[in-house]
Ligand SMILES: O=C(O)CCC(=O)C(=O)O
């Protein structure tokens with residue numbers, strides 16, 4: 451089964467590049483407002499490109515329990531199931547009991563951050579060669595904290611939905627498509643005045659309610675297996691799988707977004723403080739304080 455998705459208003463196709471220089475990538479695609487791009491030659495040497503599949507995850511980790519929901523953010527239903535059963539559902543939804551309880555969009559595994567538990571998976575890929583990721587320098591428990599908090603393997607059937615959102619804390623993201631195709635719709639931070647906080651349906655926009663929407667000029671792309679998309683900080687994106695899909699994604703920080711990252715951490719302090727409660731972070735950084743200590747900080 452394969453879906454077809456097209457933005458109904460005016461969009462611009464995404465640029466595809468290969469043989470990218472790191473410094474040039476940062477200058478052209480991450481600095482300032484930035485510009486998303488697809489890099490077509492970043493996964494060629496990865497073992498994951500050859501070996502990761504629905505069967506691979508079912509055979510190795512199929513007995514693990516995972517939580518699946520009906521969308522990346524703002525989920526309306528969720529289920530606990532075995533990873534192995536979800537690998538069957540991803541390719542043949544009707545064969546599993548999840549099909550009977552799924553809503554308008556299918557169940558999607560977006561909470562699978564296996565690298566601290568299964569570091570062997572880290573040998574199957576590298577940081578894409580064009581990405582300078584300062585958080586890669588973290589080691590030991592701090593590295594475990596980072597990969598649990600900011601990296602995921604997304605798996606699901608055609609039709610899984612990541613509704614329009616901006617990634618947290620001013621981070622950039624790279625997303626590597628391992629299996630299946632995915633449709634991406636991306637809006638520049640400069641389009642924010644026309645987006646009504648993302649309240650519109652991109653596939654059937656109500657232009658009476660959202661008259662400024664046609665002024666936005668989103669970028670549209672179908673990401674193919676073997677390709678990596680770079681999503682600069684602040685770019686809103688909506689993603690729908692067109693086929694059974696497996697993606698690998700990391701959020702990252704470097705000199706091009708460090709300032710906005712810190713501003714966003716400050717703006718989201720309660721959320722950030724909750725993340726810092728992770729035992730790995732507390733152990734690795736020697737943190738002796740907790741969110742309760744922040745509560746009185748502004749009174750002085
Ligand atoms: O592949 C997807 O569904 C998009 C994931 C995404 O945008 C995210 O992890 O922030």
Ligand SMILES: [Fe+2]
Nearest residue numbers: 615616617687
């Ligand atoms: Fe995202």
